Amino acid sequence: MKIAVVGAGLMGGGIAQVSALAGHEVTLQDVGQESLARGKDTIAASLAKFADKGRISQDEAEAALDRIRPTTDLEAVGDADIVVEAVFEKLEIKADVFRRLDAICADSAVLATNTSAIPITTIAAVTERPEMVVGTHFFSPVPLMKLCELVRGYKTSDQTMDRARDFAEGVGKTVVVVNRDVAGFVTTRLITALAMEAIALVESGVASAEDVDTACRLGFGHAMGPLETADMTGVDIIFNATSNIYADSQDEKFSPPEILRRMVTAGDLGRKTGRGFYDYS
Ligand SMILES: NC(=O)c1ccc[n+]([C@@H]2O[C@H](COP(=O)([O-])OP(=O)(O)OC[C@H]3O[C@@H](n4cnc5c(N)ncnc54)[C@H](O)[C@@H]3O)[C@@H](O)[C@H]2O)c1
Helix, strand or coil, X not given: CEEEEECCCHHHHHHHHHHHHCCCEXXXXXXXXXXXXXXXXXXXXXXXXXXXXXXXXXXXXXXXXXXXXXXXXXXXXXXXXXXXXXXXXXXXXXXXXXXXXXXXXXXXXXXXXXXXXXXXXXXXXXXXXXXXXXEEEECCCCCCCCEEEEEECCCCCHHHHHHHHHHHHHCCCEEEEECXXXXXXXXXXXXXXXXXXXXXXXXXXXXXXXXXXXXXXXXXXXCCCHHXXXXXXCHHHHHHHHHHHHHHHCCHHHCCCHXXXXXXXXCCCEHHHCECCCECC
16 A cells, blocks of 8 residues: 655654555655654655664665655655654644645545544644544554544545554554544543643642652553653643633533643743653753
8 A cells, every 4th residue: 555644744754654564655744854854754664663672674774764755745655545743742733734625635535633632623623524534533652552542533434444544553553543533533532631630639738749640650550640641641622621621512621720730830840841740950
């Protein structure tokens, strides 16, 4: 199968890598020559690591790398059976990419998006083929994380869901199906709901951040507590995620608590700024 990936960043590079390893010819497109070179280097380094660990052979690593064709020309994705978009999480950028893909790609091509939160229906609506647009939500790092959320837009056809499932399973992922493209899908909704309750417990003085995280780690076997996770992901990212879900659902449990809003305004965004729910300075 011919696969095209648009956006050679963290996620696009990973999706290109697993696709090439599964034997697909891959066109990897990005607007930036530098991003493209960085993307290809990251893929080469990751494949080399897999080979060093004996998880794939040296030949397999080299063959996979050879199957990836980097380009800055979007027209080059025109022969793909499935295109996976993984550009910045901005609706106007994704909408522009999908409008152009719709014009460039064969009528039979499935157009998939790796968006984390934008409803698939919103992206599909800019095309003349909304029945062939689907969400394939991979997780980072793509070569290691086994999950792909398959998200159905309002008009996505069963055939498109089947083709996207075959692709995702073919690159080694386990698929969970999200039958309606509610904001946050299943995974972001779950993790956000837990984070909002954890923040509310800390805000109201019921427990400290440390104790809430310890409760989740030792009580539930989570690898990290929700507040440590928020600091690692970025307090602003969590804020944006919950705000988007709240705007879409009007469900009060996603309404951002006051402390979260203040932290974002004050610039306490977690590890990346040295302070979030914990102090890293
Ligand atoms: N990072 C994660 O953990 C994660 C997890 C799941 C889903 N996602 C989603 O995946 C998508 C990509 O995220 P990422 O973390 O890989 O971002 P990133 O910033 O690492 O990469 C985005 C890439 O898109 C390129 N790009 C921007 N505009 C473009 C255009 N018009 N045409 C072609 N390329 C363009 C950029 O040059 C960049 O290389 C986003 O929608 C994000 O929400 C991210």
